[in-house]
C-alpha cells in the first residue's frame with residue numbers, strides 16, 4: 319500500500335517539502351538562538367569551509383563515477399567538473415585565513431580574497447549547472463566519442479579558466495585584484511552590494527530556469543540540482559541582508575550552502591543505492607535464467623551437468639546416486655494435433671509434476687525437447703525404481719480435467735533408471751546408460767520404467 323502511494327510525483331513532492339522545511343527549521347533555529355557572531359565558536363567558519371570543500375569533492379567524485387558507469391548520463395560531467403572546481407578553489411579560501419591553521423582560529427585573514435574565491439565558486443557552479451541542463455537538452459547530438467571529448471575538454475577548460483581568473487583577481491596578482499570587501503570596515507563594497515551579488519542571483523535564476531525547462535525535474539537528481547540553485551540564491555540573499563563580514567549573515571550563508579551540498583550528496587547516495595538495487599535485481603534474474611529452463615521452470619542441462627559432477631565424485635554403495643531419464647510418449651502427435659502452444663503447456667505441466675515429486679536436494683532438469691532427467695542423491699536403485707513407477711502412474715492418471723486443460727488428453731512417459739554406486743563415473747556415461755534403459759522402455763511398448771543392466 320505504502321509502495322503504491324509512492325509514485326514518482328509523491329516522491330518528488332516529499333523530497334521538495336523536506337528540503338525546504340530543512341532550510342526553514344535551520345533559519346528559525348539560527349535566528350532564534352544567535353543574535354551576535356561572538357556567540358558562535360571561532361572554529362565554526364573554518365570547520366564549515368573544510369566540510370563544504372570535502373562535500374563538494376565527494377559530490378564531484380560520485381558524479382564522475384556515475385558518468386563513467388553510465389555513459390547515457392554524460393551530461394552530468396559538467397556539474398561534476400563544477401563541483402570539482404568549487405572544491406579546488408576553496409583551497410584558496412582556506413589559504414586566505416592562515417590563522418585558522420594555527421592556534422588563533424579567530425584571528426584575522428584576507429576577507430577580500432575569501433569573497434573573490436566565493437564569487438568565482440558561484441560563477442563556476444551556476445555556469446556548470448546551466449551547462450548540464452544544455453547538455454541534457456542536446457544529449458541526442460552529444461553521443462559520438464569526438465563530440466563527447468570536445469564537451470569534456472570544454473567543461474574542464476572552462477572550469478580551469480574560471481579557477482585561474484579567481485586566483486588572478488585575488489591578492490595573488492596585484493595587477494587585476496578587485497576590492498569586494500573594504501579592508502578597514504570589513505564590510506561589502508558597493509560593487510558587490512549593488513551589482514555583482516544581483517548578477518550572481520540572476521545567474522542562479524537562469525540556471526534554475528534552464529534546469530526546470532529542460533529536465534521537467536523528472537527525477538531526484540534534477541530536483542536536487544534545482545534545490546542547489548534555490549539554496550545558493552538563498553545564500554546570496556542572506557549575504558545581501560547584512561553588509562558586514564563579521565555579522566551573523568556571513569556564518570549563516572555558509573551553513574545554508576553546506577546544507578545545499580548535503581542535499582545533493584543525499585540525492586547522489588539514493589541514486590547509487592537505486593542503481594545497486596536495480597542491477598542486483600537484474601543480476602538475480604539473469605543468474606536464475608542461466609540455470610533454469612524458462613518453459614518448464616526446471617533446472618537446465620548446464621546446471622545438471624555442473625551439479626552432477628560434484629555428486630558423482632563422492633558416489634559409493636552407501637551414497638548411491640540414481641538417474642531417471644523420462645521421455646513423453648508420442649509427443650509429436652500432441653504438437654501435430656493440438657499445436658505447439660498446447661505442446662508447451664504439456665511440457666510445463668509435466669515439469670511441475672516432476673518438480674513436486676522430488677526432494678529439495680534432488681535435481682529435476684529438462685535436458686531436451688520432451689526429455690527430463692531426475693538426479694536423486696543418496697537414493698538406491700530399488701528406491702529410484704519405486705519413485706519412477708510412482709511418477710509414471712501419477713502422469714498416466716492425469717487428464718484434461720485434472721490438469722485444468724494443460725493436457726489435451728492423457729499422456730504417458732517412458733523412463734530409464736541407472737544407479738551409480740562407485741566414484742568417478744562421468745555424467746555422460748550415466749545419462750547414456752539411463753537413455754539406453756529408456757530406449758528399451760519405448761521399444762517394449764512405452765508407458766513403463768526399465769532399469770539399466
Ligand SMILES: Nc1nc2c(ncn2[C@@H]2O[C@H](COP(=O)(O)OP(=O)(O)OP(=O)(O)O)[C@@H](O)[C@H]2O)c(=O)[nH]1
Nearest residue numbers: 645646647648649650651653658659661662687688
Ligand atoms: N511444443 C514443443 N514441442 C517441442 C519442444 N521441443 C521439442 N518439441 C517437439 O517434440 C517432438 C518430439 O518428437 P519425437 O522425438 O519424434 O518423439 P515422440 O513423438 O515423443 O515419440 P516417442 O518419443 O518415440 O514416443 C518433436 O515434434 C519436437 O518438435 C518444445 O519446447 N515445445
